[in-house]
Amino acid sequence: MTDLIPAWVNGELTPVEKLAVHREGLRHKAVSVFIMDGQNVLIQRRAMSKYHTPGLWANTCCTHPAWGENPADCAVRRLNEELGITGVYPAKRDTVEYRADVGGGMVEHEVVDLFVATASKDLNVLPNRDEVMQVEWVGLYDLAAEVTRRPGRFTPWLRIYLEEHKDTIFGNLVRV
16 A cells, blocks of 8 residues: 655645655645753654654654545554554644755645644653664753764754744743
8 A cells, every 4th residue: 555645735735655655745734842850851763664764863743644644533543553552642843844955856745734642751652663773851951962073973854843943843832
């Protein structure tokens, strides 16, 4: 089965195969989740088997909704599929758009629904090794500093979120 995700083709939202979306750099829908414990955020290191940005650190969870899928349902589904996280229901913060080269001739041009949830650091996290090779709780100040010092360790979208959208994402939680 191919993964069909919502993308704009000739100005119309239509289901398009996920790999084709990235190869053609089509504008498409996405979901990003940040799980917070105070000023700490759960981040993940992408599995080496991912077809783009393998081994790079990203926010808690990021994905594309299936065709016709509600973004909030997608956020909950992918937290479970990627990280084995259940019982967490993120709240939508906003929608942002970005475009970034992700290597290998692929582009992410995403219209992203941003979600934030709170949980404690003792949250049960069971990463799916096909998706995630490592998880870590990190302070937002430390994360922002590390992204500035060593940007090549992080996905383009996490860098963009921290550089351009931190107030939207973390505004009433903490100041980075």
